[in-house]
Amino acid sequence: MKHSGASTAQEVPLPVAETTTGPTTKFAAVPAYFRDVKFDPVPYWQKIGRWKDITEKQFLSYRWGTANDIQGKMKLHDFLKETLPEKLPQSDEYENIRTRDDFIKDVMDGIDRAPMSIRISPHIISSIDWANPLEDPLRRQFIPMMSTFQKDHPVLTLDPQHETEDSPVQGLVHRYNDKCLFLAASHCPLYCRFCTRSYAVGANTSTVTKSSLKPQLPRWEAMLQYIASNPVINDVVISGGDSYSLMPHHLRLLGDRLLAIPHIRRFRIATKGLCVSPSRTLDPEDDWTDELIALVKRGRECGKHIALHTHFNHPSEFSWVSREAAQKLFANGVIVRNQSVLLKGVNDSVETMGALIRELADNNIQPYYVYAGDLVRGVEDLRTPLSTILTLEEQLRGTIAGFMTPQFVVDLPGGGGKRLAASYKTYDRKTGKSTFVAPAIKGGETVYEYWDPLASLPAQ
Ligand code: SF4
Numbered sequence: 001m002k003h004s005g006a007s008t009a010q011e012v013p014l015p016v017a018e019t020t021t022g023p024t025t026k027f028a029a030v031p032a033y034f035r036d037v038k039f040d041p042v043p044y045w046q047k048i049g050r051w052k053d054i055t056e057k058q059f060l061s062y063r064w065g066t067a068n069d070i071q072g073k074m075k076l077h078d079f080l081k082e083t084l085p086e087k088l089p090q091s092d093e094y095e096n097i098r099t100r101d102d103f104i105k106d107v108m109d110g111i112d113r114a115p116m117s118i119r120i121s122p123h124i125i126s127s128i129d130w131a132n133p134l135e136d137p138l139r140r141q142f143i144p145m146m147s148t149f150q151k152d153h154p155v156l157t158l159d160p161q162h163e164t165e166d167s168p169v170q171g172l173v174h175r176y177n178d179k180c181l182f183l184a185a186s187h188c189p190l191y192c193r194f195c196t197r198s199y200a201v202g203a204n205t206s207t208v209t210k211s212s213l214k215p216q217l218p219r220w221e222a223m224l225q226y227i228a229s230n231p232v233i234n235d236v237v238i239s240g241g242d243s244y245s246l247m248p249h250h251l252r253l254l255g256d257r258l259l260a261i262p263h264i265r266r267f268r269i270a271t272k273g274l275c276v277s278p279s280r281t282l283d284p285e286d287d288w289t290d291e292l293i294a295l296v297k298r299g300r301e302c303g304k305h306i307a308l309h310t311h312f313n314h315p316s317e318f319s320w321v322s323r324e325a326a327q328k329l330f331a332n333g334v335i336v337r338n339q340s341v342l343l344k345g346v347n348d349s350v351e352t353m354g355a356l357i358r359e360l361a362d363n364n365i366q367p368y369y370v371y372a373g374d375l376v377r378g379v380e381d382l383r384t385p386l387s388t389i390l391t392l393e394e395q396l397r398g399t400i401a402g403f404m405t406p407q408f409v410v411d412l413p414g415g416g417g418k419r420l421a422a423s424y425k426t427y428d429r430k431t432g433k434s435t436f437v438a439p440a441i442k443g444g445e446t447v448y449e450y451w452d453p454l455a456s457l458p459a460q
Contacts (some may be wrong), residue, residue, distance in 0.1 A: 027293045027332045040320055045126040049083060059122070060321070062280040062288075069189070070121045072203075073111045076143070080104050083130050091134045094147060103303065105132065110144035115158060115378040116191045116204040118143070121276045124190060127316055137314045137346040140382065144193055150380035150455050155413070158199040158208060160375040162334045169212045172223040175415050176441065182223055184254065185215040189244035190276040190285040194341060194382050196374040196411070201241055207378070215246060220254065228261050228410045236267040237309070244273035244280070248287035255295040259304060266305035273367075274310040274325055274336065275317050281325035293332045307335040310365065314347050320365070326363035337368035340406070342389055343382045344373075350395045357400060357408035372421055375413045375451065380415070384411070385452035386434050389421045408438065412448035417441050424450075432457050 045051045045059050045359050058064050084100040097103050112117060133139045162204065166175040173181035173260075183200070189204045200211045213219070227233050236258055243251065251269070258264050269292065271279060281289045289325075299306040307331065312318070329336055338360050344357065347353050357367045364431050370392070373383040393408040409418040416438040425447070427434040432452030438444065 006077040014039065025290060025294055027227060027290055027328075032132050045122060046320055047309070048126055050079075051122070051126070054272070055369045060279040060282050061287040062277070062283045065122050065277055065279055066189070067439050069119060069121050071222045073108065073118060076111070076120070077108060079125070080107065084133065085131060088102075088134060089132050094145070096147065097134060106147050107143055109146035110149065112206045113146060113149060113378070114144040114193060115205060115208045115376070116144075116193050116195055116201070117190045117199040117205050119188070119202070121190045122318070123278060123319065123321065123346075124276050127304060127319060136404070137193060137352075138308045138316055139424060141194070141313060141343065142190060145329060148381040149378070150453065152377050152380055153375065153454050155449070155451050156375050156380075158377055159197075160413045161196060161411060163197070163360050164199070164211070166415055168328075169222050169226045171219060174226075176389040176417060179230055179237070180227065180233050182227075182236050182238045182254075182280055183213045183240055184238055184243065184250075185219065185245045186210065186213040187245040189238065189273055191273075192341075194343065194373060194376055194379045194429070197241075198374060198376055198378070213241065215250065224257055224261075225265070231263045234263050234265040236264060237270055238267060239270035243269045243271040243275060244277065244288065246288075248291040252291045252295060255291075255306070256443050259295075259299060259302060265302070268307050268308075268309050268337075272311040274308070274322065275312045278319070278322040278325035281328055282321065289328070293329075293435075296332075296334050304416050305335075307337060308397055309337050309339060309368070311340070312338050312356065312360060312365070313340050313343060314352065315359045319415050323363055326365055330364035336364065337366045338406075339369040339371065340369050342384055342392070344384045344388075346382070348388050348407060349391070350392060352396070353392050354396055354399055357396065357406065361400060361404040363384075367404055369418065370406045370408045371418075372408075372410045372450065380453045380455065383453045385429075385431065385432060385456040386421060386424065386427060386450060387452075393422060410450050412435075412436055412438060413450060414446070414448055415441070416446065416448040430458055430460075 043056060045054060045260045070079050084103060086100050088098060088103060096104055124138055124142065127155055128138045129136045142439050163173045167173050171183040186343045189200060195201050198208065198215055203208065204210055227236065238254060279287050280304050294308045326336065342348060347356060350384050370459050372386060372389045397405055408421045411418050416436065419436045419438060424434040434450045438448065
């Protein structure tokens with residue numbers, strides 16, 4: 001089905017939401033019983049030399065966090081120089097990298113070739129094992145290395161889901177009949193190497209000029225107008241970039257505008273913030289989480305469902321701050337679901353993925369999806385073949401209650417939506433090609449292809 005474009009949509013006045021004014025309500029921190037779980041004899045950020053005197057109050061401040069993130073190549077260079085030991089543990093995978101200087105050179109060359117720019121939050125910086133950064137699963141996700149780049153499969157692109165093609169208004173992806181994706185901004189508190197939206201998210205890099213989606217009211221107005229004029233849409237995902245990059249009052253504005261549209265029955269707010277910058281949820285000086293909780297309550301009052309969708313990939317991304325933040329959201333009635341990406345060398349073992357699922361479940365975050373890596377250019381070292389996700393599902397199903405078992409899916413390249421990985425129609429392990437169909441999308445006639453990384457194929 002082709003969607004009607006913005007120019008053909010009937011112009012209707014947008015419903016005006018009653019805006020909440022005055023001081024934002026401050027919501028409860030965490031239940032008292034949860035405090036017992038905290039045990040951190042040396043606060044984990046104080047293990048980083050430059051933050052050895054930073055107090056808990058400072059670390060939990062979102063303002064401090066954004067002022068101290070590592071953004072850009074030179075800031076990362078200086079950080080590595082002052083933090084890494086001179087000699088690194090030997091690794092079979094990185095046999096030519098033995099010293100700090102080898103590592104820094106490899107990273108600097110990797111940044112010049114990568115499609116995503118560098119931004120890493122203090123929480124993630126503090127959670128990386130800097131004594132052994134080569135093998136660290138968090139370093140692999142956020143800091144590229146030249147020596148691990150692999151030849152791109154010929155089908156890879158920077159927009160593998162063809163979002164631009166399915167956007168009747170810039171930044172509004174309308175592919176499925178009843179729901180749409182509202183790309184509110186193109187910045188994040190941290191940049192993932194494997195971002196599916198590498199065409200737009202983050203700053204320009206040496207190899208990619210981004211189609212920036214700025215958080216501007218006139219752009220949002222056109223997107224809201226399209227949603228209000230299309231009564232078939234009843235479900236919206238607010239994403240980006242990351243919803244954390246919205247000002248708290250912008251979160252309220254967008255949420256209230258959507259609540260005021262009668263045919264919108266539910267929406268989801270997508271942010272990796274809970275994973276990469278959890279202190280914000282506990283910061284009494286910052287209003288983002290209070291606005292979220294208040295919005296969820298207003299949604300409930302008018303019978304509409306609002307949930308937070310987040311993105312943890314590895315158990316090491318959790319600290320006591322993350323656990324307290326997740327419990328605060330739970331205590332205040334916010335439904336949180338997690339969408340993980342399956343990444344080679346990060347979470348592609350049964351043990352690690354099993355531990356992640358359990359950590360999420362124990363913190364009342366529903367393990368919702370595990371995605372096979374998207375066919376994004378420049379990150380083949382992180383992709384796994386389809387067979388890996390099939391094995392993980394086979395081994396992990398039954399290890400935890402069904403409602404806490406994620407769906408193991410492929411987000412079909414070309415915009416076919418999410419299909420269970422095990423629902424492939426064909427899978428040739430020699431060529432690495434698998435095929436899927438999606439009867440509910442665009443008439444159901446397209447056969448969608450997913451391709452294993454070249455390096456995973458048999459030599460012949
Ligand atoms: S947080 Fe999400 S949108 Fe931002 S870089 Fe990571 S994957 Fe991309």
